[in-house]
Amino acid sequence: MLYDLRRADIRIKWLVTGLLATLGLSYVFGAVMVALYAGFTPQRVAATYAGPEMSMAMPPETTVVVQRPMAMADFAKPEVHTVDSALLIQDTHVHVPMYGLIAAALGVVVVGLSVSRRWALGLIVLLFAAPWLDFAGMWLTKFASPRFAIVTLAGGWAMGVAYLIVTALAIHQMWLSRERS
DSSP: OOOOGGGSOHHHHHHHHHHHHHHHHHHHHHHHHHHHHTOSSHHHHHHHHSSOOOOOOOOOSSOOOOOOOOOHHHHHSOOOOOOOHHHHHHHHHHHHHHHHHHHHHHHHHHHTSOSOHHHHHHHHHHHHHHHHHHHHHHHHHHHTOGGGHHHHHHHHHHHHHHHHHHHHHHHIIIIIOTTOO
16 A cells, blocks of 8 residues: 555645545536536437537627517526537547546545555546546537437446545545544
Protein backbone atom coordinates (compact mmCIF):
# COMPACT_ATOMS: atom_id res chain seq x y z
CA MET A 1 0.00 0.00 0.00
CA LEU A 2 1.47 3.36 -1.04
CA TYR A 3 -0.32 5.29 1.69
CA ASP A 4 -3.24 4.68 4.03
CA LEU A 5 -5.98 7.29 4.36
CA ARG A 6 -6.99 5.82 7.72
CA ARG A 7 -3.60 6.77 9.16
CA ALA A 8 -2.90 9.83 7.01
CA ASP A 9 -1.96 13.19 8.43
CA ILE A 10 -4.98 15.37 9.26
CA ARG A 11 -3.99 17.77 6.44
CA ILE A 12 -4.29 14.98 3.87
CA LYS A 13 -7.64 13.91 5.29
CA TRP A 14 -9.00 17.46 5.03
CA LEU A 15 -7.58 17.81 1.52
CA VAL A 16 -9.31 14.60 0.42
CA THR A 17 -12.53 15.55 2.19
CA GLY A 18 -12.54 18.98 0.52
CA LEU A 19 -11.86 17.39 -2.88
CA LEU A 20 -14.68 14.89 -2.44
CA ALA A 21 -17.12 17.55 -1.24
CA THR A 22 -16.27 19.84 -4.15
CA LEU A 23 -16.61 17.05 -6.70
CA GLY A 24 -19.87 16.00 -5.06
CA LEU A 25 -21.27 19.49 -5.46
CA SER A 26 -20.23 19.54 -9.12
CA TYR A 27 -21.85 16.13 -9.68
CA VAL A 28 -25.11 17.40 -8.17
CA PHE A 29 -25.18 20.42 -10.49
CA GLY A 30 -24.10 18.22 -13.39
CA ALA A 31 -27.07 15.95 -12.73
CA VAL A 32 -29.40 18.97 -12.61
CA MET A 33 -27.99 20.17 -15.93
CA VAL A 34 -28.49 16.74 -17.49
CA ALA A 35 -32.05 16.67 -16.17
CA LEU A 36 -32.75 20.08 -17.70
CA TYR A 37 -31.17 19.48 -21.10
CA ALA A 38 -31.02 15.76 -21.89
CA GLY A 39 -33.09 13.93 -19.30
CA PHE A 40 -32.59 10.55 -17.70
CA THR A 41 -34.52 8.36 -20.14
CA PRO A 42 -33.25 6.75 -23.33
CA GLN A 43 -35.98 8.55 -25.29
CA ARG A 44 -34.96 12.02 -24.06
CA VAL A 45 -31.24 11.33 -24.56
CA ALA A 46 -31.91 10.02 -28.07
CA ALA A 47 -33.99 13.11 -28.88
CA THR A 48 -31.12 15.30 -27.65
CA TYR A 49 -28.30 13.64 -29.59
CA ALA A 50 -30.00 11.94 -32.54
CA GLY A 51 -32.17 14.96 -33.25
CA PRO A 52 -31.82 17.12 -36.34
CA GLU A 53 -28.67 19.14 -36.92
CA MET A 54 -29.10 22.75 -35.94
CA SER A 55 -26.55 25.25 -37.08
CA MET A 56 -24.97 27.53 -34.52
CA ALA A 57 -25.76 30.63 -36.55
CA MET A 58 -25.00 34.12 -35.35
CA PRO A 59 -27.95 36.05 -33.92
CA PRO A 60 -29.77 38.26 -36.40
CA GLU A 61 -29.04 41.99 -36.66
CA THR A 62 -32.65 42.74 -35.76
CA THR A 63 -35.29 40.96 -33.76
CA VAL A 64 -38.96 40.42 -34.31
CA VAL A 65 -41.45 40.01 -31.50
CA VAL A 66 -44.36 37.70 -32.15
CA GLN A 67 -47.24 37.37 -29.74
CA ARG A 68 -49.47 34.33 -29.73
CA PRO A 69 -51.88 32.96 -27.15
CA MET A 70 -50.72 29.97 -25.09
CA ALA A 71 -52.68 27.68 -22.83
CA MET A 72 -51.23 26.83 -19.40
CA ALA A 73 -50.71 23.24 -20.59
CA ASP A 74 -48.29 24.54 -23.25
CA PHE A 75 -45.92 25.65 -20.50
CA ALA A 76 -45.69 22.11 -19.09
CA LYS A 77 -44.38 20.61 -22.33
CA PRO A 78 -40.63 20.02 -22.01
CA GLU A 79 -38.48 21.77 -24.56
CA VAL A 80 -36.28 19.38 -26.51
CA HIS A 81 -32.68 20.50 -26.38
CA THR A 82 -30.72 19.19 -29.39
CA VAL A 83 -26.98 18.83 -29.69
CA ASP A 84 -25.52 19.24 -33.17
CA SER A 85 -22.13 17.92 -34.30
CA ALA A 86 -20.31 21.17 -33.52
CA LEU A 87 -21.65 21.26 -29.95
CA LEU A 88 -20.86 17.56 -29.47
CA ILE A 89 -17.27 18.21 -30.56
CA GLN A 90 -17.06 21.18 -28.17
CA ASP A 91 -18.57 19.22 -25.27
CA THR A 92 -16.18 16.32 -25.87
CA HIS A 93 -13.21 18.69 -26.06
CA VAL A 94 -14.15 20.32 -22.75
CA HIS A 95 -15.56 17.45 -20.71
CA VAL A 96 -13.38 14.45 -21.55
CA PRO A 97 -10.10 15.96 -20.26
CA MET A 98 -11.86 17.14 -17.10
CA TYR A 99 -13.40 13.71 -16.56
CA GLY A 100 -9.92 12.24 -16.93
CA LEU A 101 -8.54 14.58 -14.27
CA ILE A 102 -11.47 13.82 -11.97
CA ALA A 103 -10.97 10.08 -12.48
CA ALA A 104 -7.24 10.48 -11.75
CA ALA A 105 -7.91 12.48 -8.57
CA LEU A 106 -10.45 9.93 -7.37
CA GLY A 107 -8.03 7.16 -8.38
CA VAL A 108 -5.38 8.66 -6.08
CA VAL A 109 -7.97 8.52 -3.30
CA VAL A 110 -8.66 4.85 -4.17
CA VAL A 111 -4.95 4.05 -3.84
CA GLY A 112 -5.12 5.25 -0.22
CA LEU A 113 -8.12 3.12 0.66
CA SER A 114 -7.84 -0.10 2.59
CA VAL A 115 -9.41 -2.33 -0.06
CA SER A 116 -8.07 -5.33 -1.94
CA ARG A 117 -5.91 -4.74 -5.00
CA ARG A 118 -8.67 -6.24 -7.15
CA TRP A 119 -11.29 -3.81 -5.74
CA ALA A 120 -8.94 -0.86 -6.18
CA LEU A 121 -8.21 -1.79 -9.80
CA GLY A 122 -11.92 -2.31 -10.46
CA LEU A 123 -12.77 1.11 -9.04
CA ILE A 124 -10.01 2.80 -11.03
CA VAL A 125 -11.17 1.11 -14.24
CA LEU A 126 -14.76 2.16 -13.51
CA LEU A 127 -13.69 5.77 -12.83
CA PHE A 128 -12.09 6.00 -16.28
CA ALA A 129 -14.48 3.74 -18.22
CA ALA A 130 -17.63 5.58 -17.13
CA PRO A 131 -16.93 8.87 -18.98
CA TRP A 132 -15.76 6.90 -22.02
CA LEU A 133 -19.13 5.12 -22.04
CA ASP A 134 -20.92 8.43 -21.54
CA PHE A 135 -19.32 10.10 -24.54
CA ALA A 136 -19.18 6.98 -26.70
CA GLY A 137 -22.93 6.73 -26.20
CA MET A 138 -23.41 10.34 -27.28
CA TRP A 139 -21.36 9.89 -30.45
CA LEU A 140 -22.96 6.54 -31.28
CA THR A 141 -26.44 7.94 -30.67
CA LYS A 142 -25.64 10.87 -32.94
CA PHE A 143 -24.08 8.93 -35.81
CA ALA A 144 -25.09 5.26 -35.50
CA SER A 145 -28.44 4.71 -33.80
CA PRO A 146 -30.70 6.33 -31.18
CA ARG A 147 -30.57 2.98 -29.38
CA PHE A 148 -27.09 3.87 -28.10
CA ALA A 149 -28.66 6.46 -25.78
CA ILE A 150 -28.70 3.72 -23.15
CA VAL A 151 -24.87 3.66 -23.27
CA THR A 152 -24.79 7.36 -22.41
CA LEU A 153 -27.12 6.77 -19.48
CA ALA A 154 -25.06 3.80 -18.29
CA GLY A 155 -21.89 5.90 -18.41
CA GLY A 156 -23.47 8.78 -16.52
CA TRP A 157 -24.89 6.55 -13.81
CA ALA A 158 -21.57 4.67 -13.57
CA MET A 159 -19.75 7.97 -12.96
CA GLY A 160 -22.12 8.81 -10.13
CA VAL A 161 -21.95 5.34 -8.59
CA ALA A 162 -18.14 5.26 -8.77
CA TYR A 163 -17.95 8.67 -7.08
CA LEU A 164 -20.35 7.57 -4.32
CA ILE A 165 -18.42 4.34 -3.66
CA VAL A 166 -15.06 6.12 -3.43
CA THR A 167 -16.53 8.87 -1.25
CA ALA A 168 -18.33 6.51 1.11
CA LEU A 169 -15.23 4.34 1.57
CA ALA A 170 -12.91 7.32 2.03
CA ILE A 171 -15.13 9.17 4.52
CA HIS A 172 -15.69 5.98 6.48
CA GLN A 173 -12.01 5.05 6.58
CA MET A 174 -10.73 8.57 7.30
CA TRP A 175 -13.27 9.80 9.84
CA LEU A 176 -15.41 6.92 11.12
CA SER A 177 -13.05 3.94 11.35
CA ARG A 178 -11.62 2.95 14.74
CA GLU A 179 -8.22 2.42 13.09
CA ARG A 180 -7.67 6.18 12.62
CA SER A 181 -4.43 7.64 13.91
